[in-house]
Amino acid sequence: MSGGAAGRGLRRLTRWWRRQSLRTRLTVIAATAIGVSVFVSFQVASELLDRKLRDTAAEQLRADSRVLAANAERAGLAQVELPPYPGSGRLVRVILPDGSIRTPAGQPALPPVSGGAGRVAQGASSDLLESTDWNDGYRVYTLRAGGGAVQVADLADDSPVNEFGFGMLLIGLFCVVGGGLVGRTVARTGLAPIDRLTAAAVRVAHTRDLDADIPDEGGGEIRRLIQAINDMLAALRDSRRSQRLLAEDAAHELKTPLTSLRLNVELLIRLDRRGTLDSALPAESRTRLLHDLGAQLAELSTLAAELTDLARGDVSDESTELIDLADVVVAAATRARSRVPDIEVALDVTSVWVSGRPAALQRAVLNLVDNAGKWSPADQPIQVRLRAEGASAVLEVDDAGPGIDAADVPRVFDRFYRADSARALPGSGLGLSIVQRVVDAHGGRAAVARSARGGALLRVDLPAAAPADR
Incomplete structure (x- = not known):
């Protein structure tokens, strides 16, 4: 029973301690530390004083005894x-x-x-x-x-020791009270930056004003904490800005295909209600219209998938593993051929091992091949080359199209960006942006140049896996 009662008492004390504020904890710790220090000092000082008094008394007894013994030797x-x-x-x-x-x-x-x-x-x-x-x-x-x-x-x-102990007790009580006051003052002063930081964080949470940085004050851990929170606010600002831009760009890009789709569907509904569908739209026109509707739906589906992929904020949930990039390139080329049979892809790949996410890398390679397929002439194959170059895996996709204008090169990997010459071609302007994001997530670099055949040369450099990792 006594052990159980002690355990319950300890648990209650622990719960009470956890409910206290940091100020109260620091005050209690300071007062306790000073009280323990005074108690230990009192014990040590009392022992030393008692030993010193005993030694002094013993020496005096010896001296008096020697005098009396000398007299006894002389007189008997x-x-x-x-x-x-x-x-x-x-x-x-x-x-x-x-x-x-x-x-x-x-x-x-x-x-x-x-x-x-x-x-x-x-x-x-x-x-x-x-x-x-x-x-x-x-x-x-x-x-x-x-x-x-x-x-x-x-x-x-023992009265000197007792008097000393009483004096030390009074001093100890004074020190404990003073220590509590000093601890309270130190806690209030030391935690003042934390209070201001808390108030600033609450203000940001209530106003949702992510542009209001918290003033950098204090030093050491407080400064690092404030800098970390400001970095978090900056990341949140960037994330919100990216979301807003994505929403604005998506609204802009969706407007044209949705408008075209709505007009075509309204036309079909209007003619059907009038009963003039067959007379107003010959079979050839209906076929062309239905083909346009299918193409617009396919474009919307692609755009929605790419927007979903971008909005997720990460490449994917798949885990990183050690893979042979040549297998990924071959799989992507096979998918490109099945999607567009007219595309001819010439592969020149060697085995290069990398650490990455297979599905994301395959999506990036597929987007590169799809982009090249839009520009490359039907009689000219798309050349896909993969090789090891130093500590990097280098992937090049080369087409024989008209190439990329110098003015468009800096914005090739921007979301929704499409050159003037590409306005009439299918696509959403997100393919190369997804490539850039996948490459960045793998610690690589994507670049564009002019190929020897006059077209565009898109190059991706990824860190190759070390031989020991393989």
């Missing part, structure tokens, strides 16, 4: 004159060779001669310091002299 133990008892202070006694004792007149009786003191009187040893609990307790020093012994005793007095 039976005739030596014993100092009269002054009413307080030291007590003396002479032990004669026959075991009898002499004491000054009027002196209080000392404890009986101990066996050790008797052996000193008989010559077994030269001296003896002993303590007795008789009455209030005596310290008795026995010294061999003149065939017997002389004894000098004093009453053990």
